[in-house]
Amino acid sequence: MSARRMLDRKLLRDLWHLRGQWVGIAAVTACGVAVLVTTRTSYSSLLASRAAYYAEYRFAEVFLTLVRAPEGVAEKIRAVSGVAEVETRIVAPVMLDVPGLSDPASGRLISVPDQQRPSLNDLHLRRGRWVTPGRPDEIIVSEAFAIANRLELGQTIGAILNGRRQALRVVGIAISPEYVYEIHEGGLFPDNRRFGVLWMSRRALASAYDMVGAFNDLSLTLASGASPTEVIAAIDLETRRYGGLGAYARSDQMSARFLNDEIGQNRVSGTVIPAVFLAAAAFLLNVVLGRLVTTEREQIGTLKAFGFSHRTVSGHYLKLALAAITPGALVGIGAGLWLAAQVNARYAEFYRFPTFLFRVDGGAMALALLVTLVAALGGAAGAVRRVLRLQAATAMRAEAPPRFHAGILERLGLARLSLAGRMVARSLVRRPARALLSVLGVALAASILILGRYFIDAMQLMADIQFRHVQREDLTVVFTRPKTVDVRFELERLPGVEVAEPFRLVAARLVAGHRARRVALTGLANGSGLRRVVGRNLRSVEIPREGLLLTDKLAEVLAVGAGDTVMVESLEGRRRSAPAVVAGTVDELLGMSAYLDAGSLRRLLEDGPLATGAYLKVDPAEISVLHARLKLLPGVAAVSSRATAAASFDATLAKSLGLITGILIGFAGTLAVAMTYNTARIALAERGRELASLRVLGFSKKEVAVMLLGEQGVIAAAGIVSGLALGYWFCALLAGLYQWELFRLPFIVSLGTLSFAVSVVLGAAAASGLVIWHRLGRLDLVSVLKSRE
Amino acid sequence: MANATTGAPVVQNPTAREEAVVFSARGLSKVYRMGEVEVHALRGVDLQLFRGELVVFLGPSGSGKSTLLNILGGLDVPSSGEVRFLDHDLLSANEKELTRYRREHVGFVFQSYNLIPSLTALENVALVTEIATRPMAPIEALRMVGLADRLHHFPAQLSGGEQQRVAIARAVAKRPDALLCDEPTGALDFETGIIVLKALDFVNRELGATTAIITHNAGIAAMADRVIRLRSGAIVEITRNARRAAPEEIVW
Incomplete structure (x- = not known):
């Protein structure tokens, strides 16, 4: 008993003697465990918070935008097998004149029911109150937009609704599971100052947009076990004649998809990096313990000569290993949880969930401890094996000089090295x-x-x-509805506009065999100077005269290559379907696009030379004057600045x-x-x-x-x-x-x-x-x- | 042996030949503080060593012989007293000067050889000759200790006696003025010990370096010019051998 205590005392002294190295090992272990705990905890917290948010606020599972459908259509959709709950809405783009912001902001007006809370995509009211039914001047604004523009309750913002200028008063500030990320169409990242979501009474919005008894946006949830693909196909068929742009699942919803990708990143980094740290800790432990056994040969021999069993002696060295790695793991868990709380605080701020759950991943913790234990025992095992191999008598004798040989290095011209150089080289090779x-x-x-x-x-x-x-333009203007390309002359007459280049975006489905994707077909003017298609090596790609230029990721998703034919189904206007040849692919980094020449797009859709927006090159001196003018133009839905x-x-x-x-x-x-x-x-x-x-x-x-x-x-x-x-x-x-x-x-x-x-x-x-x-x-x-x- | 002179301490023998004195110490004391205990390793030692002589320091452990050797070798400084090597004052020398002193004037032989394991016998000797001012060729040094046929062996490939002879070659290759050996045969069996002592005897005669061997093995005393016995930090007796016995004649 007292002998065991003596060994424990020796343990403490060894630890003190090797404190620098132990601190190093413990620190590396702590880092590895902390990275694992941080990433796994923030991962599961994010996952749990998202799930809770989506469930509690009834985030829809299928979405559809259409031109205009009578309310009765909703009943038909409800009857589609596999559909659980249906909510119809009116959604409209709006130009906003925000106090304190010189350039125009764009918004998305979304209707909320007058009688009850939304049955799907409910709002979480952060401050203020719900809109009064029927009031056309009351809105609830998204929190991100409110914070970015310092909007307070009771403040008014100017807006152009369906061509009419109107003042909107902020009565509530809210968040929605549908807009965890608020990104306007064609945007790459949230710009909360210049794009926001606004909610308004359904009755008020309907009368402003001539939508009484009708809707232009539909969302629904699925009955359990229903196939989204089949439901989407059925709905598309049902809404085709109302200008349905093609239903899509939650996984294709912009905000949901962004969040998914973000969480995916978290998972990738949460596995690779902790593994690296823990491997390093195991290695350090191995070397330090090996060294310790070498210096303590005689002591080990003495202990064995005294009659300590193999088990006691090797247990002693295993304890030494655990003594370094256990505090490291504990500190790592503590630090990991603390860091996870920091990361979660950032996430909570960034994603604006109503409640951000802190979900400790017990499995991750167990994994961290297990990996740490394996690392410690693995590291100590080699040393302990050597202890066991030592016979008391050999251990007590001084160690023979380590063996060196004039090996391969000598033949490789080591002789030319200085003696110190030879010592270094031989020591490494030994x-x-x-x-x-x-x-x-x-x-x-x-x-x-x-x-x-x-x-x-x-x-x-x-x-x-x-x-x-x-992007080489200064501003991008999006029109409320397509205009002829002659609009460029009108735009070029605006103050400060040097060049205007019209473009056309058309919602379409590309179909290749059983694969299909919803994309925005981008029609660019031949030889566009303001917008180019650029691959990852900064290689600028010409838009072909005929045929489609696809982002390589899109080609991969559709499993097509240059020379293949895809069906292009327009989701707008006359909804023409026509085959088009893939002329080439481009390795773009952002999004999935399908480009084609403006003329080629016109021929494909069999309509006129139309534009849905324009890129502008602007004289910097006049940009604020231009902004003021654009805010007032009724035909402009959105303006964004590069x-x-x-x-x-x-x-x-x-x-x-x-x-x-x-x-x-x-x-x-x-x-x-x-x-x-x-x-x-x-x-x-x-x-x-x-x-x-x-x-x-x-x-x-x-x-x-x-x-x-x-x-x-x-x-x-x-x-x-x-x-x-x-x-x-x-x-x-x-x-x-x-x-x-x-x-x-x-x-x-x-x-x-x-x-x-x-x-x-x-x-x-x-x-x-x-x-x-x-x-x-x-x-x-x-x-x-x-x-x- | 050129400088075999009477070897009594200076105070007792004022007629000693001053020009032949290599080391001189007066009133050397060394006090170590071990925790709360003061250990008097040396208590007022007076001593002279002469050029070319072979001196054996005999004494039990704790007698202060190692401390004395460390001070003479510039590894330690006394607590009080004077110690000089030729015209060097070892008492006031700083760390850098002591390093230089060891480098230029002193050869050491350790009980446990302390060869560089990653260098061959030849390279171990060459390492020292590289930093010496007037060294002999490494091969020559190894030949002196009878290891001309083991030049390219690593320490691990040599016996203990051979390793110690390489260590002697390493110590003498720089042609030191003093060769200090701390229990050079302590780790060796009798036969091998004799071979090592023969090597020491030979290089002492060949090079004329003042050679000090500390040991608790009284048998070795026979090969010395003078034998200095220490006990409890003081010199108790200095004797002069009438004849230096050849190492082969020694028994213990």
Whole structure:
């Protein structure tokens, strides 16, 4: 009993003696566990919060926009097998004149029932009250829009409803599961200042838009077990003659899809990175324990000679392993939960859920503990096996000098190296596995640093391509209804407009065999100068005279290639269907588009030269005058500006990626320090005696440091070089995984990221070297004159 | 042996040849503080070592012989007293000057050899000759200790005696003025010990370096010019052997 206590005391002393290394191992373990807990917890919290939100506010499962249908059609839809609940609405685009905002904002007016709360897509009222039935001047505004524009209850905003200017008073501020992301049509990212959702009494909205007894928007939920595809087909058939634009499932709903992608990202990063950290922790533990056993050979021999069993002695070393990794795991769980709370707070702010649930992923926690335990035992196993192999007598004898051989290196011209160089080279070659693992550890740290900044690099490249190469216009104007292309002359007469280029967007379904996708067909004027189609290598692609140019992701979804034919089913106007040949594909990063020449689109639809909007090049001096004019134009549904879109993209990026990137970089830095410090400390422990004897023989501290740190330098250098390669590979892997329909991350590693990763690792190595340098000064020269204790 | 002179401490023998003195110490004391206990490792030692002589320091553990050797070798500084090597004042020297002193003037042989395991015998010697000012060729040093045929062996491929002989070659290759050996045969069996002592005897005669061997093995005393016995931090007896016995004649 007291012998066991003695061993435990020895455990505490060992821990104290190795405190630097233990702190390193514990820190790396904590980082790995924390990343796992943070990502899994925020993942499950997001998932749970979303599910609760969708369920509680009855988010619809199928959506349909149509031109105009009498209310009675809703009954027919209700009768469709598989349909559970149906809600009809009136939805209208609106131009807004927001106080304090010089450029016009656009909005989406959505009707709410007068008698009861919406049966689907209900609102969560944050502040204020519900609109009074029938009042045409009362609105509820979306919270994001209200916050971005500092709108208060009771404030009024100007609006042009169906061509008539009207003042709307804010009576409530609300959120909706349908608009977790508020993105206007054709937008890439939310711009909450310039786009908002407004809810108005159904009766009031119906009279403003001449929709009494009719509707133009339909949403529904499915009976359990119903097939969305069949329901959608049935509804499309039913609503065809009312100008139905084609029903789509929740998975294709803009906001829902964005949220899905976001959660998907979370899952990807939550598995790859913790695995890397835990592997590094296991490796460090393995090396440190191995070293400890080597230095304690005689002690182990003595313990065994005293009659301690194999089990007791090896249990002692397993305890040592657990002693380092357990606090690491506990701190990691604590820190992970805390960080998850921070991330969740960001999410709650970003997504505006009515309640953001904190859902601790018990499975993740168990997984973290299990992985940690496996790492500890795996790391200690090698050392313990060696303890068991030691026979008491051999253990008590001093260790024979480690074996070195003049191996392959000698033949490769090692003879030309200095003696110190040979020492470094032979030491590395003698334990190739360990050298490789050390290199790998440093490489992992460097690669995570690169990986951590990859998202920012990729997003910035995307923004650069979008806002500097694709979009070359200053403003985009969307019309309330199609106009002839001659509208360009009208636009060019507006103050400040230098060039106006009309474009046409047509909602359509592309069908290839059994595959189909709803897209916006984009008709561009031949030789458009303001809007170009650009692939990921900044390759600008000409719109073919005939045939379709598809985003490669869309071609992939439809399983078609150049030369194949797809059916184009227009969802507007006369709803013509016609075959079109795929002329080519373009590797765009954003969205899924189908482009064709304006003339070609006209021939396909068999109608006139129409435009749904125009790109404008504007004299910067006159832009505010132009904004004021555009606000008042009745035919304009929305105006968006390239500069503000770019700015809001940057803001969104900083908000959503800043924290995660910070966490990753902080942890990778910890890994780099722990890795370099531990390998240096182990080297010092193993070679301290040899170096001290050289100091006795008259070598200076500097000369000795070169012999010791040379090896660390080689490891750091090799680690950095392979870390860069590994980082490239990780980024390529992620780029391959992040190929969503909404966007695809490009493969890019910026020079800034590379130099950042290199300097962090070099800094960590230099700091470790400095600690070692300091310790070299304290080498006990006298002790080497004695035999080993 | 050129400088075999009378070897009594200076105070007792004022007629000693001053020009041949390599080491001189006066009133050397060393006090270690071990926790709350003061350990007097040396208590006022007076001593002179002469050029080229082979001195054996005999004493039980704790007698202060190692401390004395460490001070002479520039690894430790006394608490009080004077100690000089030729014209170097070892008392006032700083760390850098001591390193330089060891590098230029002193060769060490350790009980546990302390060769660099990743370097061959030849390279171990060459490592030291690289930083020396007037070294002999590494091969020559190894030939002196009878290891000309083991040049390219690594320490792990050599026996204990061979490793110690490489260590001796490493210590003498720089042509040191003093060769300090701390229990050089402590880890060796009798036969191997004799071979190592033969090597020490040979290099002492060949190079004329003042050689100090500390040991608790009284048998080794026979091969010395002088034998200095220590006990409890003080010199209790200095004797001069009438004849240096050849190592082969030694038994213990």
